[in-house]
Amino acid sequence: MSFVKRTELRMFDGRQIFYFDSSPVDRVAVDIRPFEPRPLPGDMREDLLTGEWIAIAAHRQGRAFLPPKEFCPLCPTKTDFGTEVADSNFEVVVFENRSPSFSAPSNELDAGVIQALGRCEVVVFSDHHEGSFGSLDRTHMRTVLAAWIDRTREISKLPYVEQVFVFENRGEEVGVTLNHPHGQIYSYPFITPRTIKMLNVAQEHFDKTGIPLITSIIQREIKDGIRIVSQNEHWIAYVPYAARYPYEIHVAPKVFVPDFAELTDTVADAFPEIAREVLLRLDGVFNIPMAYIAAWHQAPVRTGREVFGLHWQITSVRRAPGKLKYLAGSESAMGAFIMDVKPEKSAEELRNVQL
């Protein structure tokens, strides 16, 4: 297994920060910014028309919005400007989000309020302000994966968390408010609408066949062949048969595993290779950094763990240079997706990118 050292420290306002290093570095930097109280949890409301929960986090409206590089809160602290990371360098760092959508319970709120409980963390991929997940070297990428595994394990232990969601938004086109390469972890006090739906379908498939759905899907993709983008001994990347976005890639371990917490070292060690390749291919399609949402689907903490398989869904909103795919009327209001590009065609374009 790759060596990864975790150092746990506290930030100026009591938030936890974790340094992940592939070498035995000592991390002792102190966050000396003046104390500020943390925001109270938001509340949750049930959408009566759908039964879905909406989290109201009004304190997030004032969060940092595309600051210039010298005021980037995700850079290491090198000048008088205290960033979120007190050390002057780091490899991978994870900390609690300063403007969280979901937080630990508070007894300062009225009993009538349904608190938006959970935990939101920021995963900073590198101390370099430029670049992205795909531009990390393999060791570095493996350290990020170690952080995802560690955080999934730890957050899953919180009694009020039902689901841990690891993701990365890349590009201002998908609403990124900080350009520094980073991802996020949201954990929810409920199972999200999409996961409920996927869980039901996966359970039905398992009841019928005894096989996890993702395993059957991978078998079909290998049989069809034409939508595969890349594979190695432990992972496969493909454009799904019914892709929703012009460039959508799913990446899954070949052997079923419910979440990061249960990923073996061998499979984890084989991830950076395919991840780098897939993200390079994505940027190569139009030779511009591709805006995307990269979402890790994991089984919920307490249910569906035999039927719901870990996989990475990368969806790009770019359909051509200068043209984005928007979620307009049909997608946004009805949940009915219209695709302009055949999945087999986008898979071919991705395979044809010269690396």
Added chain:
Amino acid sequence: MSFVKRTELRMFDGRQIFYFDSSPVDRVAVDIRPFEPRPLPGDMREDLLTGEWIAIAAHRQGRAFLPPKEFCPLCPTKTDFGTEVADSNFEVVVFENRSPSFSAPSNELDAGVIQALGRCEVVVFSDHHEGSFGSLDRTHMRTVLAAWIDRTREISKLPYVEQVFVFENRGEEVGVTLNHPHGQIYSYPFITPRTIKMLNVAQEHFDKTGIPLITSIIQREIKDGIRIVSQNEHWIAYVPYAARYPYEIHVAPKVFVPDFAELTDTVADAFPEIAREVLLRLDGVFNIPMAYIAAWHQAPVRTGREVFGLHWQITSVRRAPGKLKYLAGSESAMGAFIMDVKPEKSAEELRNVQL
């Protein structure tokens, strides 16, 4: 009842076009553009992870994209450039979409293909290239409503249509590819994912209470009062209790009705007043034209007609001047919405706009 005359004609490629006029105008203009075959229907694929249908309409990739005003295909035909509307003026015009996501069945496709059946129409609100639905006068707005009613009635008769969806995307921020004021009608060969969910919740509520869900919601909004934006004798407009977007307004007839087809003249005649007011208030919040998706939820054609009530959902993606709300990781991949603005606060802002 307001007088509305409908004239049905054919376009150069056989598509139907309907003129709607509030005065008895003769419409005889002939579309003299050279014949071109219409695209074959796209196909539909089932997303194995969710059981949802995705429509693949690869011919749409080449559709018109923000053409300059003199090449606007929705303007009336005044020069040698033949637009979609052959007449040199019109009030409201509806025609079959040239790049439809859903079309009538074709026997030119392989038997194995699941055709994306249905009908997509474009509703042009005015022959003026500038403006929007909210800037129409009341008579004109009533003519648009007459067109929506007529088209819903007619399209509902198609044996392969399960649901008729009337909507308007406004603003390049939500992906509008033509700036001329217009809306669209999509009709689907299935019940859309969101409607299935709403239908289940509404049925459950009806079984429990004997009251349509939308009626109970309106009663609650009237009781709470603080989220109401406007009302008249027949309609009410409110920010929903669990809004998903910074500025979201629902507008519903006070007496339950499943869809446009069953709207009475009296209720229809009272619509333009509240529609104009709500859209003016929306533009007034930041004193800029507000980008929005305005979606009419209607009961499906063949089911849920006693429990699912017609209402208009207007969602704006703007959360502040210069800032948009994006559907990023949590919303897009998990369907879990985070709201930065309290619904009561946005309702107050909307009420406070000076008209």
